[in-house]
Amino acid sequence: AQKITQTQPGMFVQEKEAVTLDCTYDTSDQSYGLFWYKQPSSGEMIFLIYQGSYDEQNATEGRYSLNFQKARKSANLVISASQLGDSAMYFCAMREYSSASKIIFGSGTRLSIRP
Amino acid sequence: DVKVTQSSRYLVKRTGEKVFLECVQDMDHENMFWYRQDPGLGLRLIYFSYDVKMKEKGDIPEGYSVSREKKERFSLILESASTNQTSMYLCASSSTGTGLSTNEKLFFGSGTQLSVL
Numbered sequence: 001a002q003k004i005t006q007t008q009p010g011m012f013v014q015e016k017e018a019v020t021l022d023c024t025y026d027t028s029d030q031s032y033g034l035f036w037y038k039q040p041s042s043g044e045m046i047f048l049i050y051q052g053s054y055d056e057q058n059a060t061e062g063r064y065s066l067n068f069q070k071a072r073k074s075a076n077l078v079i080s081a082s083q084l085g086d087s088a089m090y091f092c093a094m095r096e097y098s099s100a101s102k103i104i105f106g107s108g109t110r111l112s113i114r115p
Numbered sequence: 116d117v118k119v120t121q122s123s124r125y126l127v128k129r130t131g132e133k134v135f136l137e138c139v140q141d142m143d144h145e146n147m148f149w150y151r152q153d154p155g156l157g158l159r160l161i162y163f164s165y166d167v168k169m170k171e172k173g174d175i176p177e178g179y180s181v182s183r184e185k186k187e188r189f190s191l192i193l194e195s196a197s198t199n200q201t202s203m204y205l206c207a208s209s210s211t212g213t214g215l216s217t218n219e220k221l222f223f224g225s226g227t228q229l230s231v232l
Contacts, residue, residue, distance in 0.1 A: 006157070009155070033219060035220060035221075037221075043203075043225065043226055044223070044225065045205070045207075045221070045223035047220045047221070050220060091157060091158060093158075093221075095219060100165050100171060101145075101146040101163060101165045101209065101211065101219075102160065102163055102171065102173070103148065103160070103163075103209070103219075103221060104160055104173075104174065105150070105157050105158035105159075105160075106157050107155060107156055107157035108157045108158075
């Protein structure tokens with residue numbers, strides 16, 4: 001069964017430092033997609049980045065990049081040069097191609113940026 | 116601008132009441148989802164639907180049912196609300212697209228905070 005694990009309930013990082021948020025997943029499918037979402041204190045869910053299982057290169061979107069290690073089943077989010085506005089909950093999610101659009105989430109990591 | 120609308124931001128109900136949470140999307144998306152969000156547990160999938168009148172159980176369907184009579188509307192029903200169903204409920208939708216891609220990202224509503232007393 002598919003499963004997403006985020007082992008860091010909370011993190012504190014100094015402003016302007018880079019930060020890595022961990023995500024490991026479990027699936028028996030060869031075809032799947034991985035997503036990261038940000039949830040600020042306002043509660044809205046903001047899509048950040050996507051990685052397909054067959055994508056050969058790590059996904060990047062501005063300051064966000066995804067460190068995809070398929071053999072280790074990890075999809076860590078890297079935020080470069082963190083900003084105060086990056087303080088939020090971050091969720092990793094996965095969709096298996098065989099699961100009729102089902103998308104599951106991890107338990108999340110609360111990131112706090114110190115000025 | 117794309118939109119997923121949940122009918123209520125806050126809802127207070129009594130145990131044993133039948134509760135309806137409504138969700139409407141205006142993006143002609145095939146897929147719709149109901150999640151509940153609890154501190155420390157993240158988002159847990161209750162039910163999802165990939166087409167009109169089609170529904171699939173998620174990871175925690177017990178105590179819930181759903182209805183999708185029209186493509187744009189997905190309703191979550193608590194047949195007999197209980198205090199352990201107090202939670203934030205998030206509706207989302209996505210396009211099937213042409214296969215696994217960023218086009219399958221979820222669009223979320225603003226959530227319904229349900230309190231069952």
